[in-house]
Structures are given as structure tokens and as C-alpha cells.
Amino acid sequence: MQAGLAMAAASCSRGRKRPNILFVMTDDHAVGHVGCYGNSLVRTPNMDRLAGEGVRFANSFVTNSLCAPGRATVLTGAYSHVHGILGNSEAKDAVERMNPAIATYPQLLQKAGYRTGIAGKWHLSHDPVGFDSWCVLPGQGLYFDPEFIDNGTRRKIPGYATDVTTDLALEFLKQKSDKPFCLVYQHKAPHRPFKPAPRHAKLYERVELPYPATFDDDYATRKVAREAEDMRFDVSLEGDYPELPKNLPAAEKKRWIYQRFVKDYYGAIAGVDENLGRVLGYLDEQKLTGDTLIIYTSDNGFFVGDHGWYDKRFMYEPSLRVPLIVRVPGAKARQVVNQMAMNIDIAPTILDYAGVEIPASMQGRSLRPVLEGGAPDDWRKSIYYSYYENSWVLAGKGKDAMADPSFQYFTPHRIGPHRGVRTASHKLIHYYAEGDYWELFDLEKDPNELRNLYGEPDQAAVTAELKGELQRLRRHYGDIA
Ligand SMILES: [Ca+2]
Numbered sequence: 001m002q003a004g005l006a007m008a009a010a011s012c013s014r015g016r017k018r019p020n021i022l023f024v025m026t027d028d029h030a031v032g033h034v035g036c037y038g039n040s041l042v043r044t045p046n047m048d049r050l051a052g053e054g055v056r057f058a059n060s061f062v063t064n065s066l067c068a069p070g071r072a073t074v075l076t077g078a079y080s081h082v083h084g085i086l087g088n089s090e091a092k093d094a095v096e097r098m099n100p101a102i103a104t105y106p107q108l109l110q111k112a113g114y115r116t117g118i119a120g121k122w123h124l125s126h127d128p129v130g131f132d133s134w135c136v137l138p139g140q141g142l143y144f145d146p147e148f149i150d151n152g153t154r155r156k157i158p159g160y161a162t163d164v165t166t167d168l169a170l171e172f173l174k175q176k177s178d179k180p181f182c183l184v185y186q187h188k189a190p191h192r193p194f195k196p197a198p199r200h201a202k203l204y205e206r207v208e209l210p211y212p213a214t215f216d217d218d219y220a221t222r223k224v225a226r227e228a229e230d231m232r233f234d235v236s237l238e239g240d241y242p243e244l245p246k247n248l249p250a251a252e253k254k255r256w257i258y259q260r261f262v263k264d265y266y267g268a269i270a271g272v273d274e275n276l277g278r279v280l281g282y283l284d285e286q287k288l289t290g291d292t293l294i295i296y297t298s299d300n301g302f303f304v305g306d307h308g309w310y311d312k313r314f315m316y317e318p319s320l321r322v323p324l325i326v327r328v329p330g331a332k333a334r335q336v337v338n339q340m341a342m343n344i345d346i347a348p349t350i351l352d353y354a355g356v357e358i359p360a361s362m363q364g365r366s367l368r369p370v371l372e373g374g375a376p377d378d379w380r381k382s383i384y385y386s387y388y389e390n391s392w393v394l395a396g397k398g399k400d401a402m403a404d405p406s407f408q409y410f411t412p413h414r415i416g417p418h419r420g421v422r423t424a425s426h427k428l429i430h431y432y433a434e435g436d437y438w439e440l441f442d443l444e445k446d447p448n449e450l451r452n453l454y455g456e457p458d459q460a461a462v463t464a465e466l467k468g469e470l471q472r473l474r475r476h477y478g479d480i481a
Contacts, residue, residue, distance in 0.1 A: 029298035054327030070299035077347035077362030086388035106130035119168035196267025384473035
């Protein structure tokens with residue numbers, strides 16, 4: 001197959017043939033829970049195959065760890081403050097309408113003569129645009145017998161969402177056309193509450209899964225984390241499991257919930273991977289493998305018991321990082337890249353390979369030079385993160401809201417807005433609505449981010465440097481005047 005891939009690349013580089021694009025995205029798939037990222041228990045042979053034949057990014061990050069903002073960022077190559085999707089709730093359209101003036105990569109590919117389609121999860125409040133055909137789940141969608149919006153018409157499709165999404169993707173691929181295709185293939189899974197297909201429901205029945213190193217985090221030195229009770233297994237998830245045995249001691253209850261939670265998560269991931277295998281098999285059969293650029297990622301990271309939590313939102317590593325695997329026709333196989341990639345880079349990368357001009361509104365950078373073995377000297381050495389949920393609550397009520405002891409953020413998990421900068425060695429986070437609260441982590445000495453060093457006298461120089469870098473990045477991305 002490698003010879004075929006190499007020939008395809010040669011023809012692309014001569015401009016004779018544009019590659020097909022297959023963009024695959026899951027929901028809440030954390031980087032530590034993919035086989036090729038070092039997890040031997042989760043079943044992802046097809047994702048691992050892509051990494052074995054392509055490039056795996058060891059350091060890939062999101063701009064805002066939440067579903068709808070992440071999706072809009074992938075489409076536009078821009079930060080939330082540019083595309084307009086700050087948070088998840090459809091109820092707050094006034095602050096969450098995607099800026100229609102910002103181009104998305106499917107719109108640009110469609111204009112450039114690609115046949116474009118999307119199957120599966122969309123999760124934005126407007127209908128898909130830029131697609132010749134679309135069939136998407138409304139909102140989060142259901143795991144079983146889901147309703148889809150099929151080019152504007154609602155219809156229920158019997159079956160398991162991951163299988164149905166793949167059936168729809170294959171239908172699109174099977175349509176005859178002279179045009180290259182761009183298929184956006186986006187799974188609802190493994191979003192919680194995780195529901196594996198019945199065939200995967202008992203995969204881990206007889207196994208006790210290992211606990212993350214930070215499972216019993218005491219949150220010492222981290223005020224906001226300590227207060228984030230909604231994120232904790234032992235506080236918030238009991239109601240999801242009516243079969244949870246009664247009267248378990250607290251530590252046992254937490255472990256019981258964790259086991260069940262992760263087994264269901266892995267079951268849902270097994271379904272995604274198996275279905276990805278169906279699509280890869282189809283491309284092989286049709287001899288399209290050498291003509292198709294494939295990208296696999298997740299809309300955001302996830303705490304899978306890390307810090308005793310589930311969900312995402314915080315700028316901590318399990319939530320900030322995402323898997324990113326790219327199989328480029330003709331590129332050297334089995335590469336692991338350490339350069340920092342971000343979800344703003346996906347749209348420019350796709351356009352670059354398609355030979356379409358990257359608009360100025362896209363704030364990321366094509367990964368093509370990195371994918372093809374180069375490491376440009378001016379590649380980013382730091383990333384900027386900004387989480388916005390609840391910022392509009394504060395904007396409406398002002399700082400006085402925080403002084404009211406009954407005040408609560410209203411969106412799920414009640415995490416306040418924060419922003420930060422991450423370099424190869426450090427992370428600085430500013431919770432600007434939480435009494436100007438800061439956190440500083442030395443990622444080399446403390447990769448689990450357990451010890452907040454902010455304010456310690458020997459950290460003054462690195463803190464000043466990172467504050468300067470944070471301001472520089474905010475200006476660079478137009479998030480500050
Ligand atoms: Ca998500």
C-alpha cells in the first residue's frame with residue numbers, strides 16, 4: 001500500500017489530482033484512551049492502524065475544551081471569540097450564534113469543486129452549510145434509534161448511532177461522482193452517558209480497570225479545582241447508576257462508579273473504532289486509500305477519573321489535549337510528531353492539501369510541513385487557551401455577582417471562565433472571574449498538575465515571562481486590543 005500512497009502524493013504534488021478528504025471526529029475521546037497513545041486496554045486497532053500508516057501528534061491541543069466551540073473551531077480554524085460560539089447552550093443564542101461571515105473549510109471546498117457531505121454529530125444551533133448532502137443528529141442525539149435531520153427533514157433511523165452514522169457515511173462515499181470528496185464523519189460516541197452497542201457492553205466485565213494517578217486528588221494548592229464539586233465522580237454521578245449497591249463506603253462507591261463509567265466509555269469507543277474500520281475497509285476495497293487524506297481527532301479532551309473528575313472544560317492536560325492522527329498519502333509512515341498542534345490548524349491543513357487558498361480569518365497554520373517531515377523554525381512554542389462558559393453571566397451581573405454567596409454559575413459543571421498559556425515546560429492559568437486567581441505548573445517536574453507554584457518567590461521570573469506570553473498571544477489572536 002505504501003507504494004500506492006507514494007504515487008498518489010506524487011500526482012498531488014504535480015497538481016493533477018486533489019486528494020479526497022475524510023475528517024473523522026469523535027466526542028470527548030481523551031488522548032490517554034487510544035491504543036497508539038499508550039493505552040493497552042482500550043480497543044482501537046483501526047485508529048492505531050492510521051497512526052501506523054501515518055503521523056501521530058503527541059502534543060495536540062484545543063482552544064476551548066467544550067463540544068460546540070470545538071466543532072466551530074475545527075470548521076473555521078478560528079478561536080471562539082472570532083467564530084462566536086463561546087459555550088454549549090442553545091438557549092443563549094444571543095451570545096452563541098456562529099458568525100456567518102467566517103468561512104468554513106467545507107464551504108471553501110464545495111466552492112472549489114469538492115463533493116461535500118457530513119454524517120453524524122453536528123451540535124451547532126444552525127443547520128449545516130457548505131455540504132452537498134448532510135444528515136446529522138439534532139443536538140446531542142440519541143445512542144439508540146436516533147432521529148436524524150436528513151437534508152432538512154427529520155427522520156428516525158433504527159439502530160445504534162455509531163453504526164447508523166457509518167451507514168450514512170458509506171452511502172455518501174458510494175455515490176458516483178467525478179469530483180473529489182470531502183466527508184465529515186463525526187460520531188456522537190463516546191459522549192456521556194455512554195451507551196455501548198450491546199455487542200460491546202460486556203467487553204470489560206471481568207476486568208478491574210486501573211485508576212489514574214490523580215484519582216484521589218486532594219486539590220491542595222488549587223482553589224478552583226477544589227470547589228469544582230460538580231466535576232467529581234463521588235458527588236455527581238451516583239444518580240446515573242440506579243443499580244449502584246446501597247450503603248457502600250464512600251471510597252468504594254467512587255471506585256464502583258469509576259469502573260462502570262470507564263467500561264461503558266471503552267465499549268462506546270470500541271464501537272467507533274470498529275466502524276472506522278468499516279470505512280477504512282471500504283476505501284481499501286475501492287482503491288481510494290492512496291488518494292485520501294484522513295484526519296482523526298476528538299472535539300475536546302476529557303477527564304476519565306483524572307483528578308477524581310469526569311467531563312472537560314478546565315485547561316488541565318487531560319481536557320486540553322486531544323488525539324490527532326493524520327494519514328497523508330505518500331508521507332512516511334509511523335511518525336510521531338512533537339510539535340504543538342491545535343484544532344485551529346485542521347481547517348488550514350485540509351485546505352492546503354486540497355490546493356485551496358487559506359483565508360485570513362483562519363488563525364491556525366497548515367500542519368503540512370510538519371506532516372511531511374519538516375519542522376519549521378518558527379513553529380509555535382506556546383499555545384493560548386480560553387474557556388468562556390459563564391462569562392456572559394458575569395457580563396450581565398458584574399463582579400458583584402461573585403460577592404453574593406448564593407451566586408452560582410448556571411451552566412452544567414459551573415466552571416468559571418479562564419484563560420491561559422502552555423509552553424513545552426510550563427502552564428499558567430488565569431481564572432479572571434474568581435478573584436483574579438492564578439495557577440502555575442511546572443509540567444516537567446509535575447506533569448499531573450498537582451502543585452500550584454503561583455506566588456512562590458523562586459517562580460517570579462517564569463511567571464513574568466508567561467504573563468508576557470499570555471498577553472502576546474491574546475494580541476496575536478485578536479482577543480485583546
Ligand atoms: Ca465534546
